[in-house]
Structure formats: structure tokens, C-alpha cells
Amino acid sequence: MFSAVVELKPPYSFERLLRRLETHPDDQLRVEPESRILKRAFRIDNRPHVVTLRFAGDLEQPRIEVETDASLSAAGQAELLATIRHMFSADVDLAPLYACMTEDKWLRPLTQHFRGLRFLLDPDLFQSMVRTIIGQQLNLAFAATLARRLLQLCGDQVVDRDGHSYLVFPTAEAIARLQVEQLRELQYSQRKAEYIIDFARAVVDGKVELDRLEQMADEEIINHLTALRGVGRWTVECLLMFGMGRPDLLPAADIGLRNGIQLVYRLEDKPDEKEIRRIGESWRPWRSYVSLYVWEAVGAVKRKESIMIQ
Numbered sequence: 001m002f003s004a005v006v007e008l009k010p011p012y013s014f015e016r017l018l019r020r021l022e023t024h025p026d027d028q029l030r031v032e033p034e035s036r037i038l039k040r041a042f043r044i045d046n047r048p049h050v051v052t053l054r055f056a057g058d059l060e061q062p063r064i065e066v067e068t069d070a071s072l073s074a075a076g077q078a079e080l081l082a083t084i085r086h087m088f089s090a091d092v093d094l095a096p097l098y099a100c101m102t103e104d105k106w107l108r109p110l111t112q113h114f115r116g117l118r119f120l121l122d123p124d125l126f127q128s129m130v131r132t133i134i135g136q137q138l139n140l141a142f143a144a145t146l147a148r149r150l151l152q153l154c155g156d157q158v159v160d161r162d163g164h165s166y167l168v169f170p171t172a173e174a175i176a177r178l179q180v181e182q183l184r185e186l187q188y189s190q191r192k193a194e195y196i197i198d199f200a201r202a203v204v205d206g207k208v209e210l211d212r213l214e215q216m217a218d219e220e221i222i223n224h225l226t227a228l229r230g231v232g233r234w235t236v237e238c239l240l241m242f243g244m245g246r247p248d249l250l251p252a253a254d255i256g257l258r259n260g261i262q263l264v265y266r267l268e269d270k271p272d273e274k275e276i277r278r279i280g281e282s283w284r285p286w287r288s289y290v291s292l293y294v295w296e297a298v299g300a301v302k303r304k305e306s307i308m309i310q
Contacts, residue, residue: 002077003067005056008090012062013116014055016296020117023299024140027148028167041158041166042083042123045076048168050160053084059116064088069161089118089245097286101293104282106265110293113307117296119288121245125210126203127169128243129225132235133195134188149186150196154178175200195230202228218246241288250287252276260294263301 018033030039036055041048049070057063066084070076085091094116101107122128134150135143148167154175156168175197183193202208208228213221222236234253240246251257252273261279262270271279283290300307 001067001069002072002080003065004077004081006064006066006081006084006088006090008062008064008088009093010060010062011094011116012088012118013059013114014062016114016117017120019303019305020120020296020299023302027144027151028169030164030166039160039164039166041156041168042080043156043168043171044070044080045073048156048158048166050158050166051080051084062116064090083123086245087121087123089121092118092245092247094118094289097289100283100286101290107290107293109307110264110297113300114293114296117293119242119245119292122243125213125239125243126172126200128239129199129210129231129235130169130175130196132238132242133192133199133230135238136192136232136235146186146188150175150183153182153186172200172203176204191230198229199231213244218249241291245288247288248285250277250280250283250291252280254291256295256298257291260291260298264294264297 014036018031021029021031028040031037032039038053038055039050040053041050043049047070049068049072051066051068051070054065054067055062056065064084066081068080072080098111101111122131130150131143131147134146138146151167151169153170154177155170157165158168159165178197178200180190180193180197183196184190188196199208203210208225213224216224218240221240222233225231225236225239226233234251237249237251241249241251257276258270258272261267261276265271265279280287280290297307
């Protein structure tokens with residue numbers, strides 16, 4: 001058994017994270033909102049283990065209490081804690097973001113309504129890229145369905161002490177062994193199936209070294225990965241935001257961001273990419289995070305929350 005406490009830089013809103021998960025469900029997570037608990041299976045020491053994450057403290061003194069029945073090596077313990085810090089953006093200082101947003105009268109209300117909101121990042125870059133390729137040109141619900149089918153096809157499964165089953169994202173080796181026809185049977189398009197398998201094989205063959213990306217600048221990563229078949233700029237921007245937590249990306253082609261900017265800025269028409277880039281200039285160097293807050297405004301409206309827009 002292993003337990004530890006991960007301190008989070010305040011403010012951190014677990015409640016806001018739960019609300020975001022309502023419109024962005026993750027089949028790998030089991031949520032117990034009344035107990036402020038998330039349960040998830042992580043691949044540690046090359047084996048899947050269920051980990052309980054209990055959110056303690058409050059908005060200004062947040063922490064995560066980590067517990068697993070697994071017997072982990074010292075390296076596995078360090079890997080798990082580093083993954084959790086990464087996933088929950090534990091070390092991000094929101095103060096300069098809020099200072100930037102309060103300079104804009106349209107964004108200012110979001111800093112109060114969504115105070116403590118952070119990215120919940122993918123635990124590793126391979127999973128992040130595959131999920132992003134799956135999501136290309138699809139709505140969230142169908143993309144989630146396809147991702148779940150992939151996990152059921154070649155991912156692992158682990159059961160906790162209460163008998164609950166958890167899916168674990170497939171390894172690159174498991175996806176690399178697939179044939180396109182196997183994904184076509186799951187309603188993947190021909191191209192999407194090819195792109196996912198090609199990417200997994202590139203990782204396995206060493207043509208793509210994901211560990212090297214952390215040392216590279218954003219544009220360098222974009223140029224490096226868009227050389228792969230089926231990987232465009234939008235795909236890599238999503239990897240940078242949701243896989244790496246890079247703070248200054250602006251996915252100007254994203255339809256959700258277009259909707260959000262129209263809502264927040266009270267625009268008559270949906271802005272095009274050029275207009276989004278113009279508006280987004282004042283968001284530097286926090287364009288990823290401002291985008292998150294703008295997206296969340298759309299999600300809040302969908303959930304019928306009463307939000308304050310200027």
C-alpha cells in the first residue's frame with residue numbers, strides 16, 4: 001500500500017473541475033462527488049493500478065490525498081506523484097493569469113465565476129495524441145465513444161477492492177499491433193484508423209520520441225509532429241495544451257472557442273480565425289488558460305448555470 005499528499009498551488013477548485021467533467025466525461029475516471037474523490041487506474045511499474053485521489057482542504061488550501069493498495073517501487077511512487085502533479089496542474093500560479101484577464105472587461109467576470117479552474121491534463125503524451133487524433137472533426141460525445149471502444153479493444157482492465165472495473169489506455173505497442181480493419185469495425189474512418197496506428201508504430205519504432213518534446217519550444221514541436229501523416233497544427237496545439245500544459249496556445253480554428261468568444265464578448269456573429277487571433281493577442285502569455293475559461297463559459301451555459309457575463 002502507498003499513500004501520500006500532493007499540495008496544490010491555490011486557488012484550486014475541485015467543484016469547478018467536477019462541473020467541467022460533466023460536459024467532458026472521461027471513461028477512465030470514476031467520480032464520487034459527495035466524497036470529493038476521483039478514482040483512476042494508472043500504469044505504474046508497467047502494470048495497471050487503481051489509485052484513489054481525495055480532494056481535501058478548500059479553494060485556498062487545496063491538496064490531494066493519494067492512496068493505492070499497490071506495492072510500488074520507489075521509482076513507481078515518484079512516477080505516480082509526478083503524473084498527478086502534471087495532470088492536475090498542481091504548480092501553475094493563476095495570479096498572473098487573473099491579472100491579465102481583469103484588464104479585459106469582458107473576461108473579468110470569468111475570473112470570479114470560475115476561480116480556481118485549471119486544466120486536467122492527460123497523464124502521458126501518447127494517450128493525449130491518440131485521443132486528439134480520435135477527436136479530429138468529431139463532436140465530443142462520439143469521440144468519447146470511439147476512445148472507449150479503443151480501450152475495450154486493446155487496453156488493460158483492473159478491478160478495485162469494491163469490485164469496480166477500470167479501463168486503462170492501451171500502450172503504443174498494443175495499438176501498433178492492430179490492423180486498420182479492427183478499428184473500422186468500431187466505426188473509425190479509414191483515415192483515422194490509419195493515422196492512429198501509424199502514430200503508434202512511429203513511437204514504437206523510435207521515429208517519434210515523445211520524451212524529447214519537453215525540451216522543445218512550441219513551434220518546434222508543431223513543426224516536428226506535423227510532418228507525420230494525419231497530424232495537423234490543430235492536433236499538435238491540442239497536445240501542447242491538454243497533454244503538456246503549455247500556457248500560450250490559441251486554437252483559433254476551434255469551433256468551441258469561436259462560440260465562447262461570441263458569447264463572452266457579446267458579438268453579433270461568430271468570429272473567424274483572423275478575428276480570434278486579433279482578440280487573443282491581448283491574452284498573451286496565457287492564451288491557453290484564457291481559452292479554457294472561455295470554453296468553460298460555454299459549458300456552464302450548457303449546464304444551465306447562472307453565469308455573469310459583462
